[in-house]
Amino acid sequence: MENLFVSMAAGIRSLLGSGGLSEWATDFLVMFLKLGAILVYILVSALWLVYMERKVSAYMQCRIGPNRVGPMGLLQTTADIGKLISKEFIIPKDADKKLFLLGPILIFMPPLAVFAVAPFGKGMVAIDMNIGVYYFLALASLSTVIIWMAGWASNNKYSLIGSMRVVAQMVSYEMPLILSIVGVIILTGTLNMSDIIHAQENVWFIFLQPLGFLIYLIAAVAETNRAPFDLVEGESEIICGPFTEYSGMGFAMFFLAEYANVVLVSVMATTLFLGGWLAPFGLTFIPSWIWFLLKVYLMIFLFMWFRWTYPRVRVDQLMEFGWKVLVPLSIANIFVTGIGKYLYHSLGW
Amino acid sequence: MDNVYSLLAFVLLAGMILGSALLVVTLRNLVHSVLWLIVMFIGVAGTFLLLNADFVAAVQVLVYAGAVCIMLVFGVMLVQRPNMEHSNPINWRFKLAAPLVGGLFIVIGLLTAKSQLVVSGQEVPAQTVQALAPILLNDFVIPFEVAAILLTVALTGALLLVKEVKANGNGS
Numbered sequence: 265m266e267n268l269f270v271s272m273a274a275g276i277r278s279l280l281g282s283g284g285l286s287e288w289a290t291d292f293l294v295m296f297l298k299l300g301a302i303l304v305y306i307l308v309s310a311l312w313l314v315y316m317e318r319k320v321s322a323y324m325q326c327r328i329g330p331n332r333v334g335p336m337g338l339l340q341t342t343a344d345i346g347k348l349i350s351k352e353f354i355i356p357k358d359a360d361k362k363l364f365l366l367g368p369i370l371i372f373m374p375p376l377a378v379f380a381v382a383p384f385g386k387g388m389v390a391i392d393m394n395i396g397v398y399y400f401l402a403l404a405s406l407s408t409v410i411i412w413m414a415g416w417a418s419n420n421k422y423s424l425i426g427s428m429r430v431v432a433q434m435v436s437y438e439m440p441l442i443l444s445i446v447g448v449i450i451l452t453g454t455l456n457m458s459d460i461i462h463a464q465e466n467v468w469f470i471f472l473q474p475l476g477f478l479i480y481l482i483a484a485v486a487e488t489n490r491a492p493f494d495l496v497e498g499e500s501e502i503i504c505g506p507f508t509e510y511s512g513m514g515f516a517m518f519f520l521a522e523y524a525n526v527v528l529v530s531v532m533a534t535t536l537f538l539g540g541w542l543a544p545f546g547l548t549f550i551p552s553w554i555w556f557l558l559k560v561y562l563m564i565f566l567f568m569w570f571r572w573t574y575p576r577v578r579v580d581q582l583m584e585f586g587w588k589v590l591v592p593l594s595i596a597n598i599f600v601t602g603i604g605k606y607l608y609h610s611l612g613w
Numbered sequence: 614m615d616n617v618y619s620l621l622a623f624v625l626l627a628g629m630i631l632g633s634a635l636l637v638v639t640l641r642n643l644v645h646s647v648l649w650l651i652v653m654f655i656g657v658a659g660t661f662l663l664l665n666a667d668f669v670a671a672v673q674v675l676v677y678a679g680a681v682c683i684m685l686v687f688g689v690m691l692v693q694r695p696n697m698e699h700s701n702p703i704n705w706r707f708k709l710a711a712p713l714v715g716g717l718f719i720v721i722g723l724l725t726a727k728s729q730l731v732v733s734g735q736e737v738p739a740q741t742v743q744a745l746a747p748i749l750l751n752d753f754v755i756p757f758e759v760a761a762i763l764l765t766v767a768l769t770g771a772l773l774l775v776k777e778v779k780a781n782g783n784g785s
Contacts, residue, residue: 360644363644363645363648393667394667394739394740394741394742395667395668395671395742398668398671398675398742399671401671401675402671402672402674402675402679403674405674405675405678405679405680406651406674406678406679408679408683409648409651409678409679409682409683409686412686413644413648416644424690428690431683431686431687435680435683438679455742
């Protein structure tokens, strides 16, 4: 079980190798398969997370939630997507057609590209990049522009207000997100995800960096535009923000991309603070990739819990909280971590 | 170039950079220009990757494509225009511009051809970040900190200026 996926990859490699393919072509095909598997995982995961969200919210509100389509309503989102595909994709007359169509196509690109460096289990990382964490931060920053582009191209006042909010919010919360991760990087001295996980063998960084984790958590909720920071699509104010004019599958892509981003920030939280695929209490008989997924879905549940517990904050509160509370706190966290590490080294513990 | 693949990648990236840069200056819609500028920055990041400078490539994406273009977006949105068409003014004086740019290109080309480019025979380091840190924080710590202070002063100054305008607006 532990080496299920690793041996599967090795099996495919040897199969291709015996088929008379060159070393280079084999590498290429295996990498292609790995990335394809990640792609399928993310898309299926996004689909089921919509169901999970609805179930979680239902139980939190003493309802039952979807329970008609399939066993326990498990096929509800599949039916929803079927409905959305069959709907007409309406392009507004005054919209910037090309950009309007490009928006939902490009929105999945940044999260999918980042998943290539995510370590899903022991030896289960598609590309073991030296600067993995930095790569995540760099590519994740691109989704801001894509959402803004979609909102601007819609040529709708609600879309425009929403997309400006996206830019303001995501730029403001990218700062504390990056700065909260710096604490972990100071402790490990590496940007490689696998090395960061190995550094947590004795103690998870959530215990060494509790403040960093808290800041990361809050900033991550804001980065994924979810409640209580879902000003971007505050229904009561601006209908659906940048996605107002999108119908059918275009809307569904933005909707699913939100869940892909939730999975992404949860994967990063697990890797950086919760010990990645390391098993707690020496429970190593459970495979590492199951531990990893368990932790990721625990984080996702936490995000859903936030969403159905807290009311939406106001725009000015959002900005004040980001710049006057989170950024100074994260800088203080870096300062304390740096001094702590220096003391630790000089005392020779 | 190591092999035919890196040459192919370089040609594609160069085409991407030049093509999108040309579109940035010729398109009449400022928003389209900003978006093509992002494509151009990503192309430059790809060139850095081709040269095994992965950290610089990520900086290029984060700082230029992610942050600088967002600043441009703010600038675009502050432009008060009913629509964005013809918002990017173009100088059509080809007769003046073409010889000037052509001459500059020839001068740069000649200088590049004449100069002896020093090529280091060393292997490309696998880890560039670890080599960068001591340079930034030991050897050049004073310029690094001065730059940081300069940026902080600029940021605070901008905030102060904005605050003053706001107070006047409320007063009148």
